Amino acid sequence: MTWNAPPGPTRRTLLRGGLAGAAALGLAGCGSPLAAGIAGTPLNPDTVTFWNLFGGGDGARLQGMLDVYREQNGPGSLTSATFAWGNPYYTKVSLATLGNKPPDVAVAHSTRATILAQAGLLEPITDELLALGGFSSSDFTTSVFDAGKVGDVAYTIPLDTHPYVLFFNSDVCGQAGLLDGDGKLVQIVGQQAFEDALTAIAGVTGGAAWAASNVGDTSGSWRLFQTLYWQMDGATDFLGDDGQQLTVNEDLAIATMEFIGGLAAKGLLTPTVDYAGAGTQLFTGKVGFQTQGEWEITTAQSIEGLTFGMAPIPQVFDVPAAQADSHTFIIPKMERTDEQRQLAMGFVKSMLDQSLSWAEGGHVPAYIPTLESPEFAALEPQADYAAAAEIAKYDPPGWYSGSGSNFENVVGSQIGLVQQQLASPQEAMAAIKSQLNTYLDTPSPVA
Amino acid sequence: MSAPTLPRQSSAASSAPPRTEKTSALKAEGRAGWLFVAPFALFYLLWLVGPTLYMLVTSFFNTSLVRPGLGSFAGLANYREMLTRPEFWDALWHTLYFTILTTIPLVVLSFVFAVLANRVRRGKWFFRLAFFLPYVLPSATISLIWVYIFTPDTGLWPAAQTLFGFDATAILADPATAMIGIAIATVWWTLGFNFVLYLAGLQDIPRELYEAAAVDGATPWQQIRFLTIPLLSRTTTLVVLLQIIASLKIFDQVYLMTQGGPGISTQVVLTLVANTGFTDNRIGAASAASVLLFVVIIAIAVGRQLIERRQERRAA
Numbered sequence: 001m002t003w004n005a006p007p008g009p010t011r012r013t014l015l016r017g018g019l020a021g022a023a024a025l026g027l028a029g030c031g032s033p034l035a036a037g038i039a040g041t042p043l044n045p046d047t048v049t050f051w052n053l054f055g056g057g058d059g060a061r062l063q064g065m066l067d068v069y070r071e072q073n074g075p076g077s078l079t080s081a082t083f084a085w086g087n088p089y090y091t092k093v094s095l096a097t098l099g100n101k102p103p104d105v106a107v108a109h110s111t112r113a114t115i116l117a118q119a120g121l122l123e124p125i126t127d128e129l130l131a132l133g134g135f136s137s138s139d140f141t142t143s144v145f146d147a148g149k150v151g152d153v154a155y156t157i158p159l160d161t162h163p164y165v166l167f168f169n170s171d172v173c174g175q176a177g178l179l180d181g182d183g184k185l186v187q188i189v190g191q192q193a194f195e196d197a198l199t200a201i202a203g204v205t206g207g208a209a210w211a212a213s214n215v216g217d218t219s220g221s222w223r224l225f226q227t228l229y230w231q232m233d234g235a236t237d238f239l240g241d242d243g244q245q246l247t248v249n250e251d252l253a254i255a256t257m258e259f260i261g262g263l264a265a266k267g268l269l270t271p272t273v274d275y276a277g278a279g280t281q282l283f284t285g286k287v288g289f290q291t292q293g294e295w296e297i298t299t300a301q302s303i304e305g306l307t308f309g310m311a312p313i314p315q316v317f318d319v320p321a322a323q324a325d326s327h328t329f330i331i332p333k334m335e336r337t338d339e340q341r342q343l344a345m346g347f348v349k350s351m352l353d354q355s356l357s358w359a360e361g362g363h364v365p366a367y368i369p370t371l372e373s374p375e376f377a378a379l380e381p382q383a384d385y386a387a388a389a390e391i392a393k394y395d396p397p398g399w400y401s402g403s404g405s406n407f408e409n410v411v412g413s414q415i416g417l418v419q420q421q422l423a424s425p426q427e428a429m430a431a432i433k434s435q436l437n438t439y440l441d442t443p444s445p446v447a
Numbered sequence: 448m449s450a451p452t453l454p455r456q457s458s459a460a461s462s463a464p465p466r467t468e469k470t471s472a473l474k475a476e477g478r479a480g481w482l483f484v485a486p487f488a489l490f491y492l493l494w495l496v497g498p499t500l501y502m503l504v505t506s507f508f509n510t511s512l513v514r515p516g517l518g519s520f521a522g523l524a525n526y527r528e529m530l531t532r533p534e535f536w537d538a539l540w541h542t543l544y545f546t547i548l549t550t551i552p553l554v555v556l557s558f559v560f561a562v563l564a565n566r567v568r569r570g571k572w573f574f575r576l577a578f579f580l581p582y583v584l585p586s587a588t589i590s591l592i593w594v595y596i597f598t599p600d601t602g603l604w605p606a607a608q609t610l611f612g613f614d615a616t617a618i619l620a621d622p623a624t625a626m627i628g629i630a631i632a633t634v635w636w637t638l639g640f641n642f643v644l645y646l647a648g649l650q651d652i653p654r655e656l657y658e659a660a661a662v663d664g665a666t667p668w669q670q671i672r673f674l675t676i677p678l679l680s681r682t683t684t685l686v687v688l689l690q691i692i693a694s695l696k697i698f699d700q701v702y703l704m705t706q707g708g709p710g711i712s713t714q715v716v717l718t719l720v721a722n723t724g725f726t727d728n729r730i731g732a733a734s735a736a737s738v739l740l741f742v743v744i745i746a747i748a749v750g751r752q753l754i755e756r757r758q759e760r761r762a763a
Binding site: 087088090091094095098119120121215216218272273274276277280399400405406409413414416417420422423431434435438439442445446 | 509511512513514528532533534594598599600601617619620621622705706707708709710711722725726727728729732
């Protein structure tokens with residue numbers, strides 16, 4: 001090939017121009033995140049960097065809370081970043097902390113924070129640290145605060161508990177005769193009563209009665225399973241010994257799956273519906289019940305002309321129980337000055353002071369001054385299901401467990417197949433055991 | 448991009464040796480060549496060769512993402528784990544299955560569309576654009592589009608099925624069809640690349656050949672069968688090889704459309720590697736799985752090359 005060089009000056013001018021441009025960029029970049037990253041200096045000592053995983057309604061509400069902080073502390077006081085939740089988020093937090101560039105404060109699920117803590121990525125939440133924000137550990141619901149402990153050391157400052165709850169379409173349930181005079185769901189206790197209620201709803205909708213998402217939503221299927229499984233007497237944690245032992249009560253697990261698969265086979269439970277679709281079915285009256293995390297309250301409230309209510313998941317079996325997790329604040333490990341610590345805790349304080357705004361998004365506050373306030377008690381329908389937080393069943397402890405984890409993917413995906421009638425409970429249990437085998441055999445890579 | 452035309456040109460250039468040039472000039476040219484290659488070579492060493500070597504090393508250790516250093520020596524334990532783990536074999540099969548599902552239509556359809564678009568008299572630009580346009584979209588966008596299309600009950604596909612009186616199927620929610628759904632999205636997305644390669648190849652075929660064939664009374668089909676296909680064989684070789692390698696590297700669409708589900712029916716090797724390495728923090732085990740996929744890709748590429756060489760020898 002012949003290479004016809006363009007006239008020299010043109011190329012040189014171009015190069016020179018490019019170099020000058022690059023130099024200008026470098027100079028201008030002195031105060032930029034890029035330069036700070038290269039030089040390893042903090043971005044701005046007065047700025048709090050905050051990472052979170054809140055999308056949808058939660059995300060919108062959080063922005064409002066962050067705006068309040070900015071109003072109080074100046075426009076440059078906060079840099080916040082929102083990432084997609086689940087495994088990718090925790091990978092980002094881990095890698096940023098390992099690279100010594102973590103955010104000042106981050107959000108983590110309680111069940112995932114303990115794993116980060118075991119990996120040595122988090123600062124312990126000591127009484128002294130809490131005192132910087134004007135808190136003590138007794139300001140938080142004890143069970144929620146303790147859920148963030150590894151051994152005796154706390155690693156989280158809890159914000160809320162978010163149980164799996166029941167949403168109901170008031171029009172449909174009213175016609176099915178399931179509402180009392182105040183428009184609240186009547187007490188449904190026991191398997192027979194629950195199935196009768198579903199049958200009554202099916203009579204109104206002419207189709208399914210209850211939507212629970214199971215397509216592309218392994219966490220959703222897991223939440224449903226964990227809720228029903230723990231309602232049975234004799235249920236044991238799915239995993240033991242920090243994920244090294246399979247301690248699930250297999251008979252009860254299979255019974256739970258038979259119940260889920262059976263209702264789907266009868267046409268009472270939707271066999272195949274994705275996350276958004278489950279909501280749509282409830283909002284459009286194609287079903288009367290939807291089981292989902294309470295955060296979907298924001299979506300439900302945004303539907304024009306929809307009357308809906310919420311309640312704890314009915315006690316279908318022996319005892320009440322509901323899958324749940326908690327959003328917490330974590331302080332990733334890095335070298336910090338006392339001022340930076342103070343700043344981080346000041347930010348957490350501001351967020352917790354706005355717990356009521358957060359509770360409007362469906363979450364049950366973990367901050368006792370808000371939880372026990374008359375304002376929270378007056379929130380509707382939050383007050384109707386707040387009790388679900390007291391029967392919370394967190395994901396089993398294990399280095400591969402927790403919200404949005406591989407454990408949820410392995411177990412949830414099989415339960416989803418049972419609901420779809422594509423696997424029998426026995427097949428699902430065998431697949432779960434086989435896929436968990438590698439994890440059971442592998443010593444924790446974070447310990 | 449126009450690789451099929453390159454060998455001919457370069458061989459033409461080398462067959463005309465420089466007559467009066469001094470060797471020093473050649474050397475200087477060589478040095479300049481290295482200088483031009485240097486920026487790429489540097490990045491290649493830093494970001495490709497380096498990490499690959501690191502991967503080979505870590506595959507023999509219990510390396511953790513969150514612990515400094517290589518961790519304890521594992522010997523072949525990581526390989527043993529992967530080779531005895533049913534999910535790994537499942538993932539490998541799913542990867543190959545996806546490759547089969549996508550390579551054939553991506554080669555055949557892109558050829559057909561290129562021939563058709565090349566024959567169009569008017570609005571050629573429109574067809575070229577139409578086939579190539581999806582390729583410029585990011586994988587996240589095409590995944591979203593196709594997840595919407597395949598949404599159970601309310602998506603475009605089930606709606607169309609119901610409209611025509613069929614039972615609505617949930618493509619991505621059924622282990623039997625989920626990979627096919629991903630393959631359809633991928634074919635729609637990446638067809639444009641092969642299409643452009645074929646189009647470039649087609650325009651390289653001298654018109655006189657077709658005119659001569661037409662004079663000899665060859666039908667359009669005979670022209671395609673005995674002119675176009677043989678003359679595009681080099682392009683086809685390139686397209687097939689690039690396509691197989693691209694398909695074996697499937698990750699984005701699976702990650703975004705099904706997350707490996709339902710069950711683990713669409714879990715492919717690279718999603719398994721990502722899960723093991725970046726979620727389970729087990730870099731050592733993930734490296735072993737990567738090395739195994741690397742071996743498979745090399746084996747397929749070399750095997751294909753051998754078959755082709757034998758064909759060429761037989762043809763010659």
